[in-house]
Amino acid sequence: MPSDARRVHARFIKTQFSSEVFVHNRLIDAYDKCGSFDDARKVFEFWVDAGARPVLVEVDGFGLAQQGRYEQALEWFVNMHGEGVVLNEYTFGSRLSACAGLREVKMGVQIHGVIAKSCCASDVYMGSALIDMYSKCWNVACTQRVFDCMSVRNIVSGNSLITCYEQNGPAREAVQVFLRMMDIPRQQV
Secondary structure (H helix, E strand, O other): OHHHHHHHHHHHHOOOOOOOHHHHHHHHHHHHHOOOHHHHHHHHHHHHHOOOOOEOOOOOOOOOOOOOOHHHHHHHHHHHHHOOOEOOHHHHHHHHHHHHHHOOHHHHHHHHHHHHOOOOOOOHHHHHHHHHHHHHOOOHHHHHHHHHHOOOOOHHHHHHHHHHHHHHOOHHHHHHHHHHHHHOOOOOO
């Protein structure tokens, strides 16, 4: 399938749309979904080298974290942030997943700081991703703090907190969180 993306890319370069941000995002996304991360990276680097300040719409960091390439995923985050790329929930979520995979809590805390200053700060899914990252990095106190600070919670955030206590202790807290979840309407755990 990368060959299909390459054919589209070759045709795209010859059109009047070759400088459109949206189309570049789609092209990077197509390479990402085909598993051709090197091609996605080349498009991104060419774009940045040309002086563009891309806005990533749904690109999750070239699938690197999903492929277990955690160090590269974090390297991309640092590069994108440094290049002035507008980061979004997909980028943040992928990077938090990489931090969790590496048990890299220091980088996770830095990413948390960037999220706190972004438009994603109050997003329930970002909160759940932060809970997951802190939990997998064995930081129960930060996990609980993120959960407590969430203005909106859902079943995912509640289950993530339960999993944290189940895996990191104390296990009785997992039961307590579960019991509290049962007393609160489904949308507001």
